Amino acid sequence: MNDALEHALEHEIERWWPRLSIEAKHRVLADLGAELDPLTCAEIEALVGAPAPTSLTAAERMFIITQMEAVD
Numbered sequence: 001m002n003d004a005l006e007h008a009l010e011h012e013i014e015r016w017w018p019r020l021s022i023e024a025k026h027r028v029l030a031d032l033g034a035e036l037d038p039l040t041c042a043e044i045e046a047l048v049g050a051p052a053p054t055s056l057t058a059a060e061r062m063f064i065i066t067q068m069e070a071v072d
Contacts, residue, residue, distance in 0.1 A: 013060045016047040017067060032061045 020028075024040045035055045036044070044052035056064070 012048055012050070012053075013056075013063050016044045017064060019047050020044070028056075028064070032056060032064065 017025075020040075020043060024043050027037055027040050033055075036052060041052035041054075053060075
């Protein structure tokens with residue numbers, strides 16, 4: 001995969017994570033390193049109109065963690 005495509009795909013999480021259902025977020029948060037389950041993948045695909053990743057990259061996991069941190 002070329003660097004530009006990989007970079008673009010990593011930033012897709014910024015589109016779908018905030019809009020993902022709370023149930024799907026709980027499934028992802030149960031194990032950030034696991035493969036994404038079929039229900040979550042289907043929801044992501046519906047949100048972005050493209051195939052969902054099978055698992056999260058290190059950058060995507062970090063994005064999710066930072067979204068959970070409290071803001072002062």
